[in-house]
Amino acid sequence: MRLQRTAGSLRARLTAWSAVVIGTVLVVYTGGVFLFLRASLFEELDRQLHDEVDLSAAALSRLGDGRVARLGGSASGPEQIGYGLDVWNLDGALLYSEGSEAPNLPRPGAAAFQSELERVETIRSASSSAFRARSARVQLDGLPVLLRVARPEEPLLDELYEFLVAAALGLPAAVGLACLGGYFLAGRALAPVGKMAARARTITAERLSERLPIENSHDELGRLGTVFNDTLARLERSFDSLRRFTADAAHELRTPLTALRSVGEVALGESSTSVAPETVGSMLEEVDRLSTLVDALLMLSRAEGGHVAVRAERFELRELACDAAEYLDVLATERGQRITVGGAEAAWVRADRQIVRQAVLNVLDNAIKHSPHGTGIRIVVGRAADEAVLEIIDEGPGIPSEHRERVFERFYRIDTARSRETGGAGLGLSISQWAIRANGGSIEVDDATSNGTCLRIRLPLDEPGSGTESARQQHAAPSDIRH
Amino acid sequence: MRILVIEDEPKVAQALEEGLTAEHYDVVLATTGEEGFFRLAAEAFDLVLLDLMLPGRDGLEILSTMRRRGMVSPVLVLTARDAVEDRVAGLDRGADDYLVKPFAFPELLARMRALVRRGRPDQVLRLQAADLEMDLISRTVTRGDEALELTPREFQLLEYLMRNHPRVVAREMLAREVWKETNRGAVVDNLIDVHIARLRKKVDQDRPLKLIHTVRGVGFVLREGQP
Numbered sequence: 065m066r067l068q069r070t071a072g073s074l075r076a077r078l079t080a081w082s083a084v085v086i087g088t089v090l091v092v093y094t095g096g097v098f099l100f101l102r103a104s105l106f107e108e109l110d111r112q113l114h115d116e117v118d119l120s121a122a123a124l125s126r127l128g129d130g131r132v133a134r135l136g137g138s139a140s141g142p143e144q145i146g147y148g149l150d151v152w153n154l155d156g157a158l159l160y161s162e163g164s165e166a167p168n169l170p171r172p173g174a175a176a177f178q179s180e181l182e183r184v185e186t187i188r189s190a191s192s193s194a195f196r197a198r199s200a201r202v203q204l205d206g207l208p209v210l211l212r213v214a215r216p217e218e219p220l221l222d223e224l225y226e227f228l229v230a231a232a233l234g235l236p237a238a239v240g241l242a243c244l245g246g247y248f249l250a251g252r253a254l255a256p257v258g259k260m261a262a263r264a265r266t267i268t269a270e271r272l273s274e275r276l277p278i279e280n281s282h283d284e285l286g287r288l289g290t291v292f293n294d295t296l297a298r299l300e301r302s303f304d305s306l307r308r309f310t311a312d313a314a315h316e317l318r319t320p321l322t323a324l325r326s327v328g329e330v331a332l333g334e335s336s337t338s339v340a341p342e343t344v345g346s347m348l349e350e351v352d353r354l355s356t357l358v359d360a361l362l363m364l365s366r367a368e369g370g371h372v373a374v375r376a377e378r379f380e381l382r383e384l385a386c387d388a389a390e391y392l393d394v395l396a397t398e399r400g401q402r403i404t405v406g407g408a409e410a411a412w413v414r415a416d417r418q419i420v421r422q423a424v425l426n427v428l429d430n431a432i433k434h435s436p437h438g439t440g441i442r443i444v445v446g447r448a449a450d451e452a453v454l455e456i457i458d459e460g461p462g463i464p465s466e467h468r469e470r471v472f473e474r475f476y477r478i479d480t481a482r483s484r485e486t487g488g489a490g491l492g493l494s495i496s497q498w499a500i501r502a503n504g505g506s507i508e509v510d511d512a513t514s515n516g517t518c519l520r521i522r523l524p525l526d527e528p529g530s531g532t533e534s535a536r537q538q539h540a541a542p543s544d545i546r547h
Numbered sequence: 548m549r550i551l552v553i554e555d556e557p558k559v560a561q562a563l564e565e566g567l568t569a570e571h572y573d574v575v576l577a578t579t580g581e582e583g584f585f586r587l588a589a590e591a592f593d594l595v596l597l598d599l600m601l602p603g604r605d606g607l608e609i610l611s612t613m614r615r616r617g618m619v620s621p622v623l624v625l626t627a628r629d630a631v632e633d634r635v636a637g638l639d640r641g642a643d644d645y646l647v648k649p650f651a652f653p654e655l656l657a658r659m660r661a662l663v664r665r666g667r668p669d670q671v672l673r674l675q676a677a678d679l680e681m682d683l684i685s686r687t688v689t690r691g692d693e694a695l696e697l698t699p700r701e702f703q704l705l706e707y708l709m710r711n712h713p714r715v716v717a718r719e720m721l722a723r724e725v726w727k728e729t730n731r732g733a734v735v736d737n738l739i740d741v742h743i744a745r746l747r748k749k750v751d752q753d754r755p756l757k758l759i760h761t762v763r764g765v766g767f768v769l770r771e772g773q774p
Contacts, residue, residue: 318627322649323558329652329765330566333715341763348764352718355649356733363730392734394700394741422732429734492733 075250082246087239094231101227105220106196110184113198116213117182120149124160126205132160148195152177152210159209165189169214172199177210186217193218256285264292272300310365314358321358324351360491364474367498374416374502378526381411381452382445388424389443392432400438403428407445411452414526415503423499423507426492427456427519434517435460447525454521455510462517468509472497548663549573551592553583553609554625555601563596566652580604587613592620594659597642599626607640614641621662625650651717653766674709677771679750679758681709690750700725701746705769708759713770715762743767 123134132151148166151159154177161167168189176183182200189195197214260276267274275296278289328348331339366372382405389403396403413420431441439459446453463471470476475490500507500521510518550572554560560576567574575592577583580601587595587609595613599606610622624645638645643665644658674681678691688695688705697705703725708716721739722731743759751757760768 315627318648319556319559322627323556323562325649326559326562326566326652330562330569332762332765333566333569333652345763345765351649352764356731359730392738394745395737398741422730425734426732429737 078250086242423496708769717766
C-alpha cells in the first residue's frame with residue numbers, strides 16, 4: 065500500500081515538474097516572439113517613415129516667398145489621415161505642414177535641429193498618443209530645413225496587444241495539455257515500478273529464486289531491476305551456501321559421532337573391567353543427543369533447500385488429531401493429564417499426512433511436557449473460511465507475548481533452565497513450522513489466550529467437490545456449513 | 548562366520564572389528580575400496596559390511612561390480628548419506644540392507660543376524676526367558692504362575708525384547724520395529740521410556756529376579772542377572 069502511494073506521488077511530482085518546465089519554456093518563448101514581433105513592426109514603420117522622408121524631400125520645393133509647398137498641389141486623401149509632416153527652418157520656424165495629425169504634434173526638440181543625422185523617436189501628441197517620428201535635415205532648393213514625418217504607433221501597439229491576449233489565452237491551455245501528457249507518460253514510465261514492487265513483495269527467504277520482471281534491460285528501470293536481481297542472486301547464493309554449510313557440517317559430524325558411538329558401545333559390551341560402564345554410558349547419552357541434533361539440523365537444512373519430497377494425500381484432520389491423541393495418551397496419563405478431541409465438523413485437507421502428523425505430535429508432546437500435572441489438553445478441529453484449523457490448547461504456564469513470534473526460531477528457548485530439563489534441542493517447533501508450511505499451511509501461537517497456550521495450525525481445506533472419487537464417497541457432508 | 552568389513556574410518560573400523568569379534572564373528576578388515584575389492588575377489592564371505600564413502604573406489608561401485616560378477620554374499624551398507632536417493636541407489640545396486648551412521652551397535656548386530664538367517668522361516672511360537680513365558684498364538688504372557696495383563700503395545704515391546712534376549716536392543720530398533728516410526732524423535736523416546744517403565748512394573752515389580760534392564764546410553768535388555 066505504502067509503495068503504491070509513493071509511486072503515485074512520484075507520478076504527480078513528475079507531472080508537476082513537466083508542467084512547470086513546459087510552462088516556463090512557453091512563457092520565455094512567447095516573450096521572445098513578442099520582442100521579435102515588436103522589433104520587426106517598428107523596423108517596418110521606421111522604413112516606411114524613411115521612405116516618406118525621402119519622397120517628401122523630393123516632392124517639396126521652396127517657393128519664392130520663403131514658404132514651402134508640395135509640387136503638384138497639396139496632398140490630400142485618406143492617406144493624409146493618421147499622418148503628419150512638417151518642415152522647419154533651422155531657426156525653428158514652421159515652414160510647412162500637412163496631414164491630419166500635424167497640428168497635434170509638438171515642436172521638434174533642440175537636439176533635432178542641431179543633429180546632422182536622421183533621427184527616429186517616439187513623441188507624444190497633444191492628445192498624448194504615441195507617434196513614431198523620423199526627422200532629417202534636407203536641402204530644399206539650397207535651403208537647409210528640418211523635415212519630419214510622424215505616424216501613430218497605435219495600430220502597431222494594437223497588434224502587439226492582440227498577440228499578448230492570444231498568448232495569455234493559449235498558454236494555460238498548453239500547460240494543461242502538457243500536464244495531461246506528462247501524467248500519462250509518467251504513468252507509463254512508472255508502470256514497471258509497480259510490477260517490480262508487487263513481485264518484490266512475494267520474494268521471501270524461502271523463495272529467493274524468483275526475480276523481478278524486466279521489460280527493457282537498457283533503460284533506467286531495467287538497470288535498477290537488473291541490479292536488484294543481481295543482489296537477489298548474491299543473496300540466494302549466500303543463503304544456499306549457508307544451507308550447504310549446515311548440511312555439510314551436520315554430515316561431517318556424523319563420522320566422528322559414529323566412531324564415538326561404536327567405540328563406546330563395543331566397550332560397554334565387553335565384560336572387561338577396564339571401563340567404567342557409568343562413564344561410558346553417560347558419554348553415549350550425550351553422543352545420542354548430538355546425533356539427534358545433527359539429524360534435526362540436517363533435516364531442516366534439507367527441508368529449507370526444498371529437498372524433502374512432500375507426498376500429498378487427502379485425509380481428515382480430526383481423524384489425524386484422534387490418532388495423535390491416542391498415540392501420546394500414555395504420556396499424558398503418566399502426568400495425570402487428559403487429552404480431549406473436539407470439533408463437530410469434518411475438515412478434509414490435502415497434505416503429506418506423515419509430515420503433518422509429525423508436526424502435530426511435536427506440538428502435542430510440547431503441550432504435555434509443559435502442562436502441570438492433572439490439567440487438560442484440548443485439540444479442537446474446525447473450519448474457518450477456506451481453511452481447516454487445528455488448535456491445541458493447554459492449561460500450562462502459557463507463552464509470554466514477547467516470545468510468541470519467536471518460539472518457532474531454531475534453538476529458541478523461553479526459559480533456558482526449564483527447557484534443559486525437559487530435553488529437546490529446541491528444533492521441534494522449527495521443524496513443525498516447516499512441516500506445516502511445506503503443506504501450504506501456517507502455524508501460530510494465539511495472541512488472545514491469556515492462560516495456557518493455544519497453538520493453531522491452518523491448512524487449506526480440500527472440499528469434497530475438488531477431491532477424488534473415493535474421498536467424495538467417504539465424505540458426503542454438505543459443504544454449505546462454512547462460517 | 549566370515550565377515551568382510553570395508554570401512555575407511557580407523558576408529559569405526561577398529562570398534563567394528565572388536566565388537567564383532569566379541570560376538571564370535573570372523574572379521575576381515577579392509578580400509579580402502581581397492582583392498583576390499585581384492586579381498587572380495589580372492590575369498591568368500593558370509594556377509595559384507597560396506598561403507599559407501601570410501602577413498603579409492605566408491606562403495607556403490609564395489610557393489611555394482613560384485614553383483615555383476617555374480618557374488619551373492621549379502622551386503623549391509625553403512626552410510627552417512629541418508630538422502631532418499633542414496634538409499635534407493637544403494638538398494639538398486641544390490642545392497643540387502645542399509646544402516647545410517649551413526650548407527651547403534653546392537654542394531655547392526657540385529658540386522659546382520661536377520662541377513663544371515665534370511666530365507667529361513669521364523670517358526671517360533673513360544674518365547675521364554677527365565678520364568679517369563681510368552682505364547683505368540685494365544686497372545687498371553689505369564690511370569691511364574693501369574694498371568695500378566697499387557698496392552699497390545701506392551702505386548703509388542705516385550706515380544707521384541709524377548710526375541711532379542713539376551714542381547715541389547717537400541718532405541719532406534721524399538722522406534723522402528725515396535726512403533727513403526729521411520730525417524731526416531733524425542734516424541735518416540737518419551738513413549739519408549741513410559742512403556743518400558745510400565746512393562747517393568749508388570750514384569751519385575753515385587754520379584755527378586757529382575758529381567759528388564761536399562762543399558763545406559765545404549766538401550767534396553769531382557770536378561771537374567773546383571774546387564
